[in-house]
Amino acid sequence: MGRATPKVAGRTPARATGRQFWLLKSEPGCFSYDDLLAAPDQTTPWSGVRNYQARNFMRDQMRVGDGVLFYYSGAEPPGVVGTAEIVREGYPDDTSWDPNDEHFDPRSTKDSPLWFMVDVRAGARFQNYLALGDLRHVRSLEGMELLRRGSRLSVQPVSAGEWRTICAMGSGQPVR
DNA sequence: GCCAACGTTGGC
DNA sequence: GCCAACGTTGGC
Numbered sequence: 001m002g003r004a005t006p007k008v009a010g011r012t013p014a015r016a017t018g019r020q021f022w023l024l025k026s027e028p029g030c031f032s033y034d035d036l037l038a039a040p041d042q043t044t045p046w047s048g049v050r051n052y053q054a055r056n057f058m059r060d061q062m063r064v065g066d067g068v069l070f071y072y073s074g075a076e077p078p079g080v081v082g083t084a085e086i087v088r089e090g091y092p093d094d095t096s097w098d099p100n101d102e103h104f105d106p107r108s109t110k111d112s113p114l115w116f117m118v119d120v121r122a123g124a125r126f127q128n129y130l131a132l133g134d135l136r137h138v139r140s141l142e143g144m145e146l147l148r149r150g151s152r153l154s155v156q157p158v159s160a161g162e163w164r165t166i167c168a169m170g171s172g173q174p175v176r
Numbered sequence: 177g178c179c180a181a182c183g184t185t186g187g188c
Numbered sequence: 189g190c191c192a193a194c195g196t197t198g199g200c
Binding site: 179 | 194200
């Protein structure tokens with residue numbers, strides 16, 4: 001049995017979970033933070049993700065206004081470069097049915113899309129680039145998905161505490 | 177449904 | 189370039 005939903009007169013109850021936070025990986029040689037800043041309206045569809053868990057997050061859980069950490073994988077060093085924001089919720093990834101696209105998947109069609117994406121708009125570049133190796137030393141980030149050995153998920157949830165800590169570090173504030 | 181083989185990701 | 193971790197595929 002579910003718990004009773006509290007109702008506040010004159011207000012729609014907030015989404016139970018509130019604003020959520022995510023980390024999106026990109027190889028900078030493929031799509032960089034500068035590319036995002038240079039995009040029309042500093043916004044891009046986050047296309048090409050071909051992993052079911054990542055797809056489910058984008059299709060089912062991301063909401064407009066959710067915060068995004070923009071992470072460079074395969075960089076030297078890998079790390080978080082800045083923030084972004086979800087500006088459009090999950091919708092079919094049209095690159096999946098484009099035979100000329102490198103992420104083409106013949107199982108996905110316009111009528112029955114298999115892969116989904118969201119739109120992401122740039123937030124702010126961090127004053128300090130946060131190298132993965134440095135994040136590993138931060139006590140309050142213990143347990144973060146990104147820091148798990150062998151973590152490969154390219155779209156992953158970030159807790160509110162992790163978000164706060166990383167944004168603070170990015171703006172040069174000391175954290176532990 | 178199991179599981180071995182294979183391909184990919186991504187840090188180092 | 190190496191390799192651990194993980195996801196996917198396909199035979200049975």
